[in-house]
Amino acid sequence: MFKYFEPNKIFSITSKAPKYVLLLFIIILSIGLTEALVLSPEDYKQSHSVRIMYVHVPAAWICLGIFSVVTFLSLIGYVFKIRNFFLISKSLAPSGLVFNIIALVTGSIWGKPTWGTWWAWDARITSMLLLALFYILYLIAWRICNNDEKAFKLTTIITILGIINVPIIKYSVDWWNTLHQPASINILSKSSIHTSMLYPLLIMTAAFALFSLLIFLMKYNTELIKIKNKGLDRL
Amino acid sequence: MINEIILMDGYGLYVWSAFAFTLISFTTLYIVTKIQYIKENKKFIAKFGTLNSESAVIAKSQSINKQILSNNSII
Numbered sequence: 001m002f003k004y005f006e007p008n009k010i011f012s013i014t015s016k017a018p019k020y021v022l023l024l025f026i027i028i029l030s031i032g033l034t035e036a037l038v039l040s041p042e043d044y045k046q047s048h049s050v051r052i053m054y055v056h057v058p059a060a061w062i063c064l065g066i067f068s069v070v071t072f073l074s075l076i077g078y079v080f081k082i083r084n085f086f087l088i089s090k091s092l093a094p095s096g097l098v099f100n101i102i103a104l105v106t107g108s109i110w111g112k113p114t115w116g117t118w119w120a121w122d123a124r125i126t127s128m129l130l131l132a133l134f135y136i137l138y139l140i141a142w143r144i145c146n147n148d149e150k151a152f153k154l155t156t157i158i159t160i161l162g163i164i165n166v167p168i169i170k171y172s173v174d175w176w177n178t179l180h181q182p183a184s185i186n187i188l189s190k191s192s193i194h195t196s197m198l199y200p201l202l203i204m205t206a207a208f209a210l211f212s213l214l215i216f217l218m219k220y221n222t223e224l225i226k227i228k229n230k231g232l233d234r235l
Numbered sequence: 236m237i238n239e240i241i242l243m244d245g246y247g248l249y250v251w252s253a254f255a256f257t258l259i260s261f262t263t264l265y266i267v268t269k270i271q272y273i274k275e276n277k278k279f280i281a282k283f284g285t286l287n288s289e290s291a292v293i294a295k296s297q298s299i300n301k302q303i304l305s306n307n308s309i310i
Contacts, residue, residue: 037254038240048243051250055257098264106253113249211261218268225275231297232282 010084011224018217025210032207035200043197050197052110058205060103060128062212064166066096067131070138071159078156086152087227089159090142091219095212097135104128115179123172124180127165134162 036054043050070089077085107125108118119125138158145151173182184193191198241247283291 033254037250042244048246049249051243051246052253055253059257094268095264098260102257102260105256109249109253109256113246215264215268218265218272222268222272222275225272225279228297229275229279229282232279232286 011221014217014220014224018214018221021210021214021217025207025214028203028210029207032200032203035203040200041196046114049110049113052106053197054200054204056103056106056110057201058208059099059106061205062208063096063099063103063131063135064169066092066099066212067135067159067162068166070096071163074152074156074159078152083148083152086155087223088216088220089155091216091223092212093135093138094219095215097132097139098215099208099212100128100132100135104132111179120179122179123176124169124178127169127172130165131162131169134158134165138162 032054036051040051040054042048070092073085073089073092076082077089104125107128111120112118138155141154141158142151145154172178173180185191185198185201193201241251243250
């Protein structure tokens, strides 16, 4: 099964895909922005500030999703010695960090009109900040390790430690009294969000997912060319 | 209508700054990633040019190398 993850096979797809993904991203983002900024209704309590949700929530979902995928691939890559899984993880992490920063900054902007403060050391916000630090540590580990084996080991340890924080982020609003509101969207039970707000949110989530795919493809190609550059040095 | 979209009952500054920050972050990440890609691609092409004919034949036999050389402007 793992032969399908060989760089030769993947590169033939990743080298052609970015331009199509970019085009699709622009189309979906345009629809999402029109829905989020113009067509969706204002909230009866939060008024127009609720529109910040359309960038804040998808960014938070995607940064959590990317960190979970990075951890899973690092762990499987380390156990089964699949170098390409580390390459995929390394290429995913930069967009994960950027989405984490977007979630923190837009959350802070949302906090000012809603709670009257830009920042609070609340369980959800603090655990999200901690996740950003794990992303930074992960990316630094790749930069400082000259030896591949050492980098694989160190990045796997960082992701395993960081993944402990992911359920804490998810359930922090239930476990502690926080300023942050509880989840409005539940997969297993009925969501408390109206469809007029849910659809723009899902469209923006799709746009953000496409953007992370685009960055991943570009970054993965760059990493493969870097490896090939080293290969040319040996010839 | 336009004023309503821009001002948003006094929340415009917060809403627009959140969206602007997101789009600026996207653009920055895209440009940085693209620059890194172009830099590595140029380095590869330059290195390939310095190979002797025997090494160039070996390098060209690898499918990824051929694809890198033929995909200079993929993004």
